[in-house]
Amino acid sequence: MARKNALTEVSARGGTTATRASAVYEQLRSDIAHGVLEPGSKLRVEAMSTRYNVGASPIREALSRLSSEGLVSRTDLRGFSVAGLNWDELPILTHNRVQLESIALSESIEHRDQAMEDELVLLVHKLSRTPRSLSEEQFVTNPAWEALHFEFHRALLSRCPSRWMRSFCDSLADEAYRFRQVAAGKTFSSRNEHAEHQAIFEAVIEGRKEEAVRLLTDHYTRTTTVIESQVKESADAAPV
Template sequence: MAKTAEKTTLSTTVYQKLRSDIIQGEFRPGEKLRIEGIASTYGVGSNAVREALSRLSSERLVERHEQRGFSVPTIALDDWRVLVRTRCWLETRALEEAISHRDERWEEGIVLALHRLSRYRSDFPAERAAWEDAHRNFHRALLANCGSPWLLEFCEILADHASRYISISHAFGRMPRNGQSEHEALMKAVLNGTPQEACALLVAHYTKTLQTIEELFTEERFATLATGSGPTRTAELTD
């Protein structure tokens, strides 16, 4: 029993690490994920890596090829547009439901999440990771009271995929905008405005990110990365 628990814990740890590295752009789009190489880098056995890759393929964060192993999904402008559009559909629905079921605890959670977000600056490299966590938690707080764990889970999946595109854009010097005024306006609309106003601001917020990455796809370096022929690590892109 102890060995089984240890194996499960190791597999979960590898899954979480690999998942984070893919979302953060540590592997380039289209890069082949070699089991032995990852196992060596992470200092674990190949079985744990294989299990993690299989799990990630079910989340579409890894592509599985019959008889040819695994790779990181490529990126494409059309896919990015569909992702943002779908995210807006689902999150506005979740936001409407959250507003309709509003209570004091939910409202206080949003205010607290915005306060924590205001502590950090996205354009300060030393604070970027903390800002990203706080930013994600603010958006989670907006939807938290929607009453549907299924809907929240789908929103989380889409947010992860959007984060991968955004992380890659950072490697090209496109720093995330701080957006504090956007977040404050969104909070005020959610707490004091109409659902229509709140949803319109949420869509506008995501549309600005959409437009930033649309512009990136016009750059030759980014287009090279999108085809899977660029550098293997995003760190190399900032040199």
């Protein structure tokens, strides 16, 4: 998942206190989801204020919101820190994501229009022309690809009438992204993600709901399987 830099946009045009608070929340959320702020790292208010060039109040508000969402941990003595990843929760997360997105995708397909199809055509084309990795020899995250990937999956659900459903799906996608980064390097040379995206895209624009849901489910399940395999290998290789 990748989002626009909300703080840069707000700084460029000014903004109210509420706007700045919302912008710093979005940027903090994005930095946690993308691993810029690693699991377990401390989130001291003064340091965050300097980092994002805002006052302490918007930072505290953003951290409190993120704490309620489970992305930030808070203790009375230690303050705020980036929440760790609980690997036992990954299968549950994937199951819940599949359940919600299956409904959202089906409804989005039912309400699809020309604008949605045009957006998907453009995103699939851009994804096919954007390198997954910045290096051909080893995996190095390409922010441009990640941004397009996030927009593609969001566009698939964009015509779901329920904003609550879309919001829940966004939250699960952010959490899943943190886990997905673990799998990216391992599958870089062998997995044809473009073919998976292309198949989902074709099923969606042709209105084949059941097939689209199945393909999306397989897409997420495959990622989860790879992550679990890598975690197991790391545990087996760890010294006793």
